[in-house]
Amino acid sequence: xxxxxxxxxxxxxxxxLALAVPALAGDPDMLQDVCVADYASPVKLxxxxxxxxxxxxxxxxxxxxxxxxxxxxxxxxxxxxxxDKFPGVNTLGVSMARIDYAPGGQNPPHTHPRATExxxxxxxxxxxxxxxxxxxxxxxxxATGDVFVFPRGLVHFQQNRGHGPAAxxxxxxxxLQGTQAIAMTLFGATPPVPTDILAKAFRVGxxxxxxxxxxxxxx
Numbered sequence: 001x002x003x004x005x006x007x008x009x010x011x012x013x014x015x016x017l018a019l020a021v022p023a024l025a026g027d028p029d030m031l032q033d034v035c036v037a038d039y040a041s042p043v044k045l046x047x048x049x050x051x052x053x054x055x056x057x058x059x060x061x062x063x064x065x066x067x068x069x070x071x072x073x074x075x076x077x078x079x080x081x082x083x084d085k086f087p088g089v090n091t092l093g094v095s096m097a098r099i100d101y102a103p104g105g106q107n108p109p110h111t112h113p114r115a116t117e118x119x120x121x122x123x124x125x126x127x128x129x130x131x132x133x134x135x136x137x138x139x140x141x142x143a144t145g146d147v148f149v150f151p152r153g154l155v156h157f158q159q160n161r162g163h164g165p166a167a168x169x170x171x172x173x174x175x176l177q178g179t180q181a182i183a184m185t186l187f188g189a190t191p192p193v194p195t196d197i198l199a200k201a202f203r204v205g206x207x208x209x210x211x212x213x214x215x216x217x218x219x
Contacts, residue, residue, distance in 0.1 A: 027175055031091075036051050036090060037049075037051070037083055037088075038050060038087075048090050050090070063098075074105060074106050076100065081096040081098075082176050084176065091175065094171070094173060097172070104160055106159045110156065111179070112153070115173050124164060125144075125162035126142055127159045127161050130155060133154070188218075
């Protein structure tokens with residue numbers, strides 16, 4: 001029963017974000033009841049065109065039921081329920097994600113350029129935080145049942161501080177929030193950001209930059 005209650009509260013958080021003031025939403029207002037994404041359409045536009053024949057299955061997604069695989073260098077897994085995988089949210093200005101963390105796992109510093117994010121802790125204890133444009137860190141330790149919000153576009157992170165696994169349910173006021181992981185963006189870009197630019201920006205030697213780049217090279 002406790003688990004069911006947590007999911008109900010998490011769903012309520014997602015609905016609250018979706019129903020936020022339209023002027024503050026990440027996506028434009030919709031102009032029809034529904035517009036299920038047509039992945040097969042050759043038309044390219046800002047979003048996805050609407051498909052003609054729809055069903056209830058287009059508005060259903062079961063991908064958040066199970067934990068993601070956290071066996072990776074970050075020790076975390078993000079399972080998205082956005083328009084790329086969930087066609088029914090096209091034009092609705094909302095999406096969700098499940099984030100799982102191994103003990104000590106981290107969702108590394110990143111930004112969402114198109115959405116505010118609100119998380120509900122399903123289990124575990126995490127240190128979460130974001131940085132303002134004045135370089136002020138606002139962080140807090142959150143546990144099962146807690147809620148925390150990350151303002152749109154600001155760098156933020158989550159780190160599992162508990163001894164067991166942790167998980168959160170995240171909601172966004174965009175059908176496709178976009179994600180830029182800071183380290184991967186700078187050190188794993190294709191083509192690569194020139195080493196001398198990163199060396200000057202971080203005030204380190206070129207050799208140190210190359211060493212970091214090697215950690216983010218495609219496997």
